[in-house]
Amino acid sequence: MNAPPPPPPYVMLNGQGTQSGNYAPPPPPPHRRNVPCYNSDYYPKKSGRSGCLRCICCCYCILFLLIFIFAALALYFYIVYQPKMPSYKVKGLDLKSFDLLPDFSLNTAFLVSVEAENPNKGIGFTYEPGSSVIVEYTDTTLCTGALPSFHQGPKNTTMIRIELKGKSEFGSGLQQALQDSESKGKIPLLVRIQVPVRIVLGDFSTRQIHVFVNCSLVVDNLAPGKKIGILSNTYKFHFQL
Incomplete structure (x- = not known):
């Protein structure tokens, strides 16, 4: 008769294994968690970031302080000096020559009287070289000149006389x-x-600032040696730094 087969090294009972003989199943590997390794140099340090924030805050504080100082100085200047704009008026216009030449050019000489009034107390004005005065008729320049250089003190009214001369094209239409x-x-x-x-x-x-004055006049005549009457005048002012 044939010999019976050897018994198995283990049998299963209720889903669990029991050892039989010298064989033992290997234990399950332990559950391991791989923790990634980070390089500390990859991320910026908190100390550097906070230093930048402190620097920005300091700059803003200095800026606000300067704005406050300038605003306080402007308010002090306005309260103490109460600044007002000077005024300029054309008070007289004398025609010295008004000669039409055969080549249809016009020689003109004017004497313009301008009243400059400074209504401020504690504030003066210095009129410097580089000024210009122009008399025009329908966008045609008749003559040009310049104001004298002078200093005008507070609460002062000065009458300025300006000599103007020029030669311009004066066609039949004009x-x-x-x-x-x-x-x-x-x-x-x-x-x-x-x-x-x-x-x-x-x-x-x-x-230095530049003052611009445009005076629109309506006169009754342009005859040499005859008194010129100013019928109306309109003034426009603006400044340029």
Whole structure:
């Protein structure tokens, strides 16, 4: 007879294994968790970031402090000095020559009287070289000149006399327009003034600013040696730093 087969090394009972003989199943491997390794140099340090924030905050604080100081100085200046704009008025216009030449050019000489009034107390003005005065008729320049350089103190009114001379093209169309205006007794002229000025506060002088004055006049005649009457005038002012 054949011999029976050897018994198995283990049998299963209720889903669990029991050892039989010398064989033992290997234990299950332990559950391990791989923790990634990070390089500390990859991320910026907190100390450097906080240092940048402190620097930005310090800059903003300095900026706000400067704005506050300038605002306080401007308020003090306004309360103490109460600044007002100076005024300029054309008070007189004398025609010295108005000669039409055969080549249709016009030689003109004017004497313009300008009243400059400084209503401020404690504030003066220094009128510097580089000014210009222009008299125009219907966008045609008749003559040019310049204001004298002088200092105007507080609460002062100064009368300035300006000599203007020029030669301009004066065609038949312009002559006819001028004759029509003279017949009506209303001749429109434009006096443009540009002057560099410094504001003076005691011993302190500001940087140079440019004052522009446009004076639109209507006069009754342009006859040499005859008194010119100013029928109306309109002024426009603006400044440029």
